Amino acid sequence: MRRSRIRAALTGVVALSLTFAATACGGGTTGASGSGGDGGKTLTYWASNQGASIEADKKVLQPELDRFEQQTGIKVKLEVVPWSDLLNRILTATTSGQGPDVLNIGNTWSASLQAGGALLPWDDKAFAKIGGRDRFVESALGSTGAQGKDPAAVPLYSMAYALYYNKEMFRQAGIAKPPATWDELVATGKRLTAKGGSAIGVEGGNLSNNIHQVFVLGKQHGADFFTPDGRADFTSDGAVAAVKQYVDLMAAHKLVAPGNAEYAQNQSLSDFAKDRTAMVLWQTPSATFASQGMTEDEWGVAPAPVPAGTPGRGTSVNSMVAGINMAVFRNTKNLDGALRFVNFMTSDEEQKTLNKAYGSMPPVKSAQADPAFATPSLAVIRDTLATSAVPLPQIPEESQFETVVGTAVKELFADAAAGRPVTTASVRARLHKAQQQMPNQ
Structure with a gap:
């Protein structure tokens, strides 16, 4: 390879x-x-x-x-x-x-x-x-x-976030195009892991990145993590489903290598550039790829996945405004x-x-x-910002949100990496603990 x-x-x-x-x-x-x-x-x-x-x-x-x-x-x-x-x-x-x-x-x-x-x-x-x-x-x-x-x-x-994929790894697995929906991503990932590689990289130790991913998934599940009056709402069904879906890339689908649970900033990009991972969700990483010797013809980019259909507002949001x-x-x-x-x-x-x-x-x-x-x-980034990206909550407690929920996701990835079960109940318990650490709860 x-x-x-x-x-x-x-x-x-x-x-x-x-x-x-x-x-x-x-x-x-x-x-x-x-x-x-x-x-x-x-x-x-x-x-x-x-x-x-x-x-x-x-x-x-x-x-x-x-x-x-x-x-x-x-x-x-x-x-x-x-x-x-x-x-x-x-x-x-x-x-x-x-x-x-x-x-x-x-x-x-x-x-x-x-x-x-x-x-x-x-x-x-x-x-x-x-x-x-x-x-x-x-x-x-x-x-x-x-x-x-x-x-x-x-x-x-x-x-804005997009899905970056390794063209050669896709070719070797017989995959003609990048996935557009989450179901397609899981199916694509299983074909990639069958060839012995890691399908997608995450950075479980990167609190901000954890928040970015689960916030977008939350929007896709109809959750905002905060009520209209600004109170934390981390344990709604949609928020729990969003966090579980993200961690399940490792815990349930086995598309993510266990070591990713401890990854910090840019480690998933390094794996991608070194052909260890076939896909990564990230914000405009082309300069990082180039710094590691990866040429633009070696990777492709597509909009980040949505539940179904095409990216747009509402439940087809696929990026935060980064x-x-x-x-x-x-x-x-x-x-x-x-x-x-x-x-x-x-x-x-x-x-x-x-x-x-x-x-x-x-x-x-x-x-x-x-x-x-x-x-x-x-063009993918420009179109995402124009049509399917939304800002994270612009509230004073946003930085605490990143810290406490980002940590909860980190801990859940650690569970997945260690082989401990990640269930709806365990996700809700971690998010409840995070919510209790927010002001005025």
């Missing part, structure tokens, strides 16, 4: 911050509290890890930051923060007041961090500094904060410089450069016109 290619190897916010009190802010703590001491000529920027590694991100970002300095005279001190640390770092900075000037946040955290009050609200005056609200795609703006409030951030990279937002700490001593930097990063030129590098879709409408974003793989 191996081919000759080279592979490189704040109610809620305050409560969570106490959990993460042992996490230090490191060098980033000299940002908002200290960046005004040089006449506004320095900014501190926490960038989220988008590429295959921290070093890969630095290679993408540093030339652009140098360009910004050449244009404005403002130096940007870059720190790329791993996803495993990012939320902890932000929460600690929120409660201490010692954060960067500008930072990236997962768009699902917008409302949680907004509730803490540490981020600059993007009112009409602030948006005017970067060309106006209308420059951005509506679905991306929908994940920037609680409804009815000024956004806590602006969109930087837009993403992406990265850019925020400004409210107590920055260089607000003008921070706004100029956000304006630079969301300019058409930078949007094209950065989103090409990461294989993501620009949330700026005019930048999407570039032919680079009309490739077959990105």
